[in-house]
Amino acid sequence: MTDRSKEYIKMCDCPEIQEQERDGHNSYFVCGEHHLDMTKDADEYFHHLIKCKEKLIWLPRQDQLQEMVWGKLGDYCTNKISSLAWGVWDFYLRADDNYYPDSMEQLWLAFVMKELYSKIWDGEKWKDIER
Ligand SMILES: [Zn+2]
Numbered sequence: 001m002t003d004r005s006k007e008y009i010k011m012c013d014c015p016e017i018q019e020q021e022r023d024g025h026n027s028y029f030v031c032g033e034h035h036l037d038m039t040k041d042a043d044e045y046f047h048h049l050i051k052c053k054e055k056l057i058w059l060p061r062q063d064q065l066q067e068m069v070w071g072k073l074g075d076y077c078t079n080k081i082s083s084l085a086w087g088v089w090d091f092y093l094r095a096d097d098n099y100y101p102d103s104m105e106q107l108w109l110a111f112v113m114k115e116l117y118s119k120i121w122d123g124e125k126w127k128d129i130e131r
Contacts, residue, residue, distance in 0.1 A: 003103035004028070004035065004059060011109055013057050014126055016117050020068055022058060031056045065108035069115050087111065 009030055012018070029036040029045070032054035036045045049056070060068075066084050076086040091111045092099075101107040113119045119126040 001103075002028075002061065003105035004030070005102065007102060008059065008105055008109075009057055010124075011106065011121055011126075012059050013055075016113060016119070016126070017060065017109070018058055020060075022060070022064065027064070028059045028061070029056050030059060060105075060109070062104055062108050065105070065112050069112045072116060087115070091115075 025038055025042060027038050029038070031048075031052055034048060034052060034054070036048055036056075038045050069087070070080060070084060073083050073087045076090070077083040088107065088111050091114060092107070101110060110121055113121070113126055114129070117126070118129045120129055121127075
């Protein structure tokens with residue numbers, strides 16, 4: 001089940017994620033109340049962009065989030081899958097005891113934001129981790 005909740009949309013609506021490289025033809029977007037799935041209907045997406053003035057927000061899938069962080073992880077492992085698994089597990093272990101992400105997408109997104117930007121989600125916005 002892919003997370004398309006209001007919470008996930010809010011978490012994705014930040015420059016760090018929206019400015020990432022992405023495969024536009026293979027992605028899922030929301031704008032206002034509209035949901036646009038490029039994998040299903042690219043024409044609808046382009047027609048929509050012309051007439052709608054709402055802000056477009058990309059909702060990355062798990063594999064897209066994993067690509068963002070892959071290659072930028074520390075020395076977990078040379079194997080890609082193992083490295084990602086170790087990385088996210090290490091992140092989860094160090095998180096607050098009360099950290100229960102609502103979805104795998106939210107977990108991977110939080111991991112990406114921590115690894116690449118040293119930010120954590122406070123329930124409303126991304127904030128810098130205090131050192
Ligand atoms: Zn729209």
